[in-house]
Amino acid sequence: PGSPRSIDDVLEHAYSSPTSRSRWRFYVMFFALGLANSGDSAEMGCTGTLMASSRFQHDILQGGLDTEADFARRGAAIAGAHLAGMLISGLLSGVLADVWGRRSTLLLGLACNSLVGVASAMARTATELFILRFACGLGLGLVISGVVTLSAEISPPSKRGRFMSIVASCYTLGYFYISFWIFC
Numbered sequence: 001p002g003s004p005r006s007i008d009d010v011l012e013h014a015y016s017s018p019t020s021r022s023r024w025r026f027y028v029m030f031f032a033l034g035l036a037n038s039g040d041s042a043e044m045g046c047t048g049t050l051m052a053s054s055r056f057q058h059d060i061l062q063g064g065l066d067t068e069a070d071f072a073r074r075g076a077a078i079a080g081a082h083l084a085g086m087l088i089s090g091l092l093s094g095v096l097a098d099v100w101g102r103r104s105t106l107l108l109g110l111a112c113n114s115l116v117g118v119a120s121a122m123a124r125t126a127t128e129l130f131i132l133r134f135a136c137g138l139g140l141g142l143v144i145s146g147v148v149t150l151s152a153e154i155s156p157p158s159k160r161g162r163f164m165s166i167v168a169s170c171y172t173l174g175y176f177y178i179s180f181w182i183f184c
Contacts, residue, residue, distance in 0.1 A: 008157045015156035029154060030163050033147045034170030036110060040143050041174030043117055043136065044082065049182055051075060060126050074126040081130045085137020086144070093145040102150050109142025144171075 005013075014022050050056050061074045089109070097105040116136040123129040151167040152160060 011154065011156040012158060015159065026154075026156075026163075030151065030167055033151050033167045034173075036106065036143055037147045037167055038170040038172075038174035038177065039110075040113065040140050041171045042177050043113060043174070044140065045175045045178035047079060047082065047133065049178060051079060060123070060129060077130050078126060078133055081133035082137035082140060085134045085139075086141040087137075089138040089141030090145055091141075093142050094149075096142070097146065097149065102146055102153065105142055106146030106150060109139045109146060112136070112139030113143065 015026055017023070057071075057075075061071050061078075093105060093109075096108075100108075113136060116132050116139060120129060120132040120136065123132055147167055148164070151164045155163040
């Protein structure tokens with residue numbers, strides 16, 4: 001038997017394998033990670049778009065309030081709720097990924113975002129939306145930290161910077177997607 005190989009050696013060998021099928025597996029994995037990352041930013045971009053809607057401002061933010069200060073506080077609370085959730089889950093995601101595994105943690109974050117995203121669309125009050133946006137932030141923190149970590153761990157060393165940059169730049173694609181649909 002040969003000498004033990006590191007995981008980096010295995011990844012490098014798999015990527016540089018003469019069969020194109022092996023290389024395509026890497027492309028599919030990184031496409032999926034990039035898609036997850038862009039989905040998160042698209043979801044966050046929707047919040048900004050929603051906050052600018054006059055119908056949303058009337059139906060959810062005003063909700064019987066007469067003062068501008070209360071209106072502004074509700075808007076700020078909803079806008080910041082997902083960031084607070086991201087902070088908490090971002091700090092905990094490394095521990096959770098070490099215990100449950102990176103893939104499981106990432107899938108939990110994606111499932112949370114999907115379910116909470118649908119529930120957010122049905123929110124009728126600012127309080128409901130605040131709670132759901134916070135829950136969404138918990139999922140966002142798991143996904144964002146998961147895609148970056150996984151892209152580093154499964155990249156062949158000679159292509160690690162390239163693959164990590166591609167996955168990270170997909171975050172911007174989500175915002176482009178939302179902007180495209182707003183202006184069309």
